[in-house]
Amino acid sequence: MAKDHIDPVEALRQNTAQPFEQARAMPPEVYTSQEFLDQELAHIFAKDWFCVGRADALAEPGSYTTCDLAGQPILVMRDRDGELRGLSNVCLHRMSTLLHGRGKTRAIVCPYHAWTYNLDGSLRGAPAMTLNEGFCKDQYQLPKVRCEEWLGWVFVTLNQDASPVAEQLSQVAEMVAGYDMTNYTEAFYEEHVWDTNWKVLAENFMESYHLPVCHAGTIGGLSKLEDMVCPPGLPAFNYHTILKEESLKIAMAHEKNTRLKGDERRTTYLLALYPSLLITLTPGYFWYLSLHPNGPGQVHIRFGGGMSNDFADDPEVEQNFQDLKALLDDVNIEDRGCTEKVFRGLSSGMAEPGHLSHLERPNYDFAQYLMAKIVEGQEAEAQKA
Numbered sequence: 193m194a195k196d197h198i199d200p201v202e203a204l205r206q207n208t209a210q211p212f213e214q215a216r217a218m219p220p221e222v223y224t225s226q227e228f229l230d231q232e233l234a235h236i237f238a239k240d241w242f243c244v245g246r247a248d249a250l251a252e253p254g255s256y257t258t259c260d261l262a263g264q265p266i267l268v269m270r271d272r273d274g275e276l277r278g279l280s281n282v283c284l285h286r287m288s289t290l291l292h293g294r295g296k297t298r299a300i301v302c303p304y305h306a307w308t309y310n311l312d313g314s315l316r317g318a319p320a321m322t323l324n325e326g327f328c329k330d331q332y333q334l335p336k337v338r339c340e341e342w343l344g345w346v347f348v349t350l351n352q353d354a355s356p357v358a359e360q361l362s363q364v365a366e367m368v369a370g371y372d373m374t375n376y377t378e379a380f381y382e383e384h385v386w387d388t389n390w391k392v393l394a395e396n397f398m399e400s401y402h403l404p405v406c407h408a409g410t411i412g413g414l415s416k417l418e419d420m421v422c423p424p425g426l427p428a429f430n431y432h433t434i435l436k437e438e439s440l441k442i443a444m445a446h447e448k449n450t451r452l453k454g455d456e457r458r459t460t461y462l463l464a465l466y467p468s469l470l471i472t473l474t475p476g477y478f479w480y481l482s483l484h485p486n487g488p489g490q491v492h493i494r495f496g497g498g499m500s501n502d503f504a505d506d507p508e509v510e511q512n513f514q515d516l517k518a519l520l521d522d523v524n525i526e527d528r529g530c531t532e533k534v535f536r537g538l539s540s541g542m543a544e545p546g547h548l549s550h551l552e553r554p555n556y557d558f559a560q561y562l563m564a565k566i567v568e569g570q571e572a573e574a575q576k577a
């Protein structure tokens with residue numbers, strides 16, 4: 193059953209005009225239409241900060257990671273002076289992409305004809321170019337991309353006017369100061385592609401309402417709806433918290449951590465830093481997802497995590513963390529099942545958004561954020577025109 197064309201931005205405008213007490217899930221077109229995705233790419237991913245991972249994973253000179261941000265291939269490189277640099281990942285010869293995935297290198301060598309760049313993006317050399325009279329290697333420099341580090345996270349943006357990450361997220365820093373996010377080391381990192389819209393996965397992370405059911409086979413039994421707290425969000429992020437059972441030792445604050453008091457020592461924060469960095473932060477370990485759309489029906493996932501450095505000298509922890517990673521993998525399989533089912537469902541003709549639980553407060557705030565960004569972007573475009 194094909195629906196008549198509905199303007200997805202207009203549908204979201206009507207949806208987000210409701211107060212939280214009467215809110216419904218976002219309309220299906222917001223997830224399924226290329227038209228809406230184009231708006232997101234232009235007004236959100238091309239404008240906001242995007243997280244490419246953890247700074248400690250890029251510690252050595254020559255360590256790099258790559259991403260595609262709103263259609264622009266970007267590389268982030270630790271240069272010889274220890275600075276992180278964002279650079280265009282497009283060769284200045286016949287425009288191949290240069291580096292792929294994550295790794296470590298002494299120079300950036302194009303895989304097509306071996307034009308070779310220094311870690312700062314200047315051209316070091318190019319084979320068989322001496323007979324072209326116009327060619328001068330000193331005139332070639334990979335364009336720079338803004339890159340910032342914040343509490344151990346590495347972000348890039350294509351927007352010269354974006355305010356600094358630390359400014360946008362200062363309230364997050366205050367709220368979780370006792371966890372000291374800088375003091376965690378990444379132990380695993382993977383990239384995945386799932387067949388669902390990026391927002392379905394982001395929203396799945398934002399609510400723990402699904403834990404007892406979707407995760408019945410793993411962590412569901414440990415998750416009590418009454419232990420979940422979902423306060424209203426703020427302009428740049430939303431969050432909720434869960435109290436963890438004392439039995440999961442690596443989720444508790446280590447005795448070296450004297451900053452966290454009382455129940456905070458077993459509190460897990462689920463932070464959704466807009467648009468798409470999702471962090472599960474426990475006093476002992478953390479894991480994260482950084483999402484980018486790959487078309488309306490696919491999401492590219494950067495998935496990493498590790499332990500607080502407070503546990504570094506604890507001999508049992510390595511095994512405990514490996515057990516946790518195995519559990520996370522099982523939990524992820526369940527989330528994949530649920531989020532791919534949601535995408536199939538909302539792509540169907542009879543899909544209609546139902547009311548939200550009070551435990552889906554962050555989802556409501558996320559919808560408000562999306563609408564605000566698109567309106568802001570459209571107004572800026574209209575002013576230019």
Ligand code: FES
Pocket residue numbers: 283284285286287288302303304305306307
């Ligand atoms: S495209 Fe990079 S060297 Fe030719």
Ligand SMILES: [Fe+2]
Pocket residue numbers: 396402403406407527
């Ligand atoms: Fe889940």
